[in-house]
Amino acid sequence: MYTELGHFCLILAFCIACVQAVIPLVGAQKGWPVWMRIGEPAASMQFILIAASFAALTHAFVTSDFSLAIVAANSHTAKPMLYKVTGVWGNHEGSLLLWVLILALFGASAAWFGGGLPDRLRARVLSVQGAIGVAFLAFILWTSNPFERLEIPPFNGQDLNPLLQDVGLAFHPPFLYLGYVGLSMSFSFAVAALIEGRVDAAWGRWVRPWTLAAWLFLTVGIALGSWWAYYELGWGGFWFWDPVENASFMPWLISAALLHSAIVVEKREALKSWTVLLAILAFGFSLIGTFIVRSGVLTSVHAFANDPERGMFILAILVVFTGGALVLYALRAHALQAKGVFALASRETALIANNVLLAVAGFVVFIGTVWPLVAELAWDQKLSVGPPFFDAAFTPFMVALALILPVGALIPWKRARLGRAGRSLLPALIAAIAIGALVWTMQSGRSILAPVAAALAVWTIGGTLVELWIRAGKGVAATKLRRLAGLPRADWGKAVAHSGFAITLFGVAALTAWQTEDIRVAQVGDSFEVGAYQVTLDAVREDVRGPNWTATEADVTLRRGERVVAQLSPEKRFYPVAGMPTTEAAIANGVFRDLYVVVGDPQEGGGFALRTHIKPFANWIWAGAIIMALGGALSLSDRRHRIAAGARKTQRAVPAE
């Protein structure tokens, strides 16, 4: 009953999306206000209907209704309740339903909060959102219907892939989708602006908060995914340059570039056509990501849905939307005239450099991801492009980005004197070189990566502090503090996000350069040294039972000198319904290091394979990403962004940027 209602709601949502895609657009073209206003109720209604449909599917999962094909294939009565709920999007059909739910949410938000937008622009934005909705709802209804029934319902389900039975699944996909799909707003604004033939400072101001929101969700989503892989896959790796990871990383890089170039549009009315192009590309890469994940064209460990028909459908969506927008861009971009003039040494130029580096870095990830496919189609060569390529080709861009960041963040718009910026940044430079040299001597004889990254991190954070110091102005401490407290939140957001970037950079380098691991067969009672730690295998229990798994659990004690640092219980689980083993690593988290222990199979001569990893600064990677996202959130809460568009900038005691 609920299932049929849900299905019906989805079909209705499709019809409403069709209306939303056409009527407001025609209205905006002809100047008919009533037609333009259809967009808002349509967007709200579409969201309500898809939400109802999603609730119906959730109900089917929670009540274990195995007459539904995807419930039977992905659930089981013995599965804990949390995973019954998250299982809704732990499969192809359900995850697409979540995708359109979030798409509709963004469309509805544009209707609810877009009151300050000019009527025509709002109508066109809602129309483009509606058109994307039409495409994806059609995709769901015709190729991936989650409400498909089974003729003969099974007695019980086949259980969810055990790797997905984790709290990670509760948060990673929703955040990632909020990011992917959030970029559809930037795309809609770009297409609407092209139709209108006008991009001005106001457009920059409207598009920024949406891009910022999408980027910060994407940041959190990627960080959660990386953290999940770190503890769940049992290898202790945090990034694998897997095609599916790359699929989420490309839109992240492009949207980071977009975020920065939209500032130039807002403040200086320059880089207009480039910004519009980036907005199209950012969502284009989101669609490419969806295509890669959903079609399984580049097979990877994530591909849980390989189906050529679906692949062709998404490819068609990708071609129509990205291709269509690019054609529109080619036709109309010349209408976008730049106004702001600026000298070579200026904030504008620095942001262009930022954009070139981020865009080329995104391109490197893209070409590395699709190259095996291209080589096979064009030259019939089977090639692999693995982490060694990406590490080598991608890293230099991030190093260059960190090098220019403090200078670009500090110098003024329009025309800057580099010498002055150089003098201000001297303390940061000295601190960076000193710390880099210190790390270099302390680690003696190991790779140069970590000292370089430490220096870059100090340089970036030091530069941020210098900037805040300058903004605090002259006077006694109290005056300075008051000025700092009075800085716009966007400025604080910038400082926080840049620091987060530095922390992640350092975390990645430190973990990569300094981690140590020990792999051996250990008997119960054995003790051995790993780095500065004494590791003891105290006991192994082979008959641990969970709700839907059995496990071998080891008790491991780690000591430093006489002091017990951690007592860990890694498990090796077996899920009988899915017939799959998983490794549950036990991790003692710390600020400066993680201790990571994995128990393996029993060995022939007795004992167990035991892996002990010491992972220095591991948590800095994700902490940095979360700090970046917090910076984004701070910026988003700035009055300038919250206030309905069109509001005049208010005067402040401190100069705004």
Added chain:
Amino acid sequence: MKRLALILCLLAAPVLAVEPSEMLADPVLEARAQALDQELRCVKCQSEAIASSNAAWAADARVLVRELIADGKSDAEVMDFFVDRYGEYVRMRPAARGAGLVLWIAAPLMLLGGIGIAALTLRRRRAAPEVAALSADEQAHLDELLDS
């Protein structure tokens, strides 16, 4: 910069599935073997190096790498051994020749192109008059203000 890139590229996060029973007793040789494990693809897996794969094929490949190293083969000889049998596909780091060459030079070319386009646009912008003329709307607004 080039040298830095070279140094940085020698590092790939080690992620090890190697079993204790497969490992060589000599830590120097084992370290070489683990580095090679990162460079070789498990041809039966989905974009995974033999270093991180739990598949049987990967385990056999790891044992083979260690046997070849124990026989006194150099790293390059071990790679050649695998490439001869399984083709270029087995390299995780594509060789910089043929189709692979395009891949390696794509990023530097793109960077140069990006810098070139940016520089050209900037120069054209600088050649343009410093003060942009008023748009028609602005001129109308200005006239209105002056009239009132």
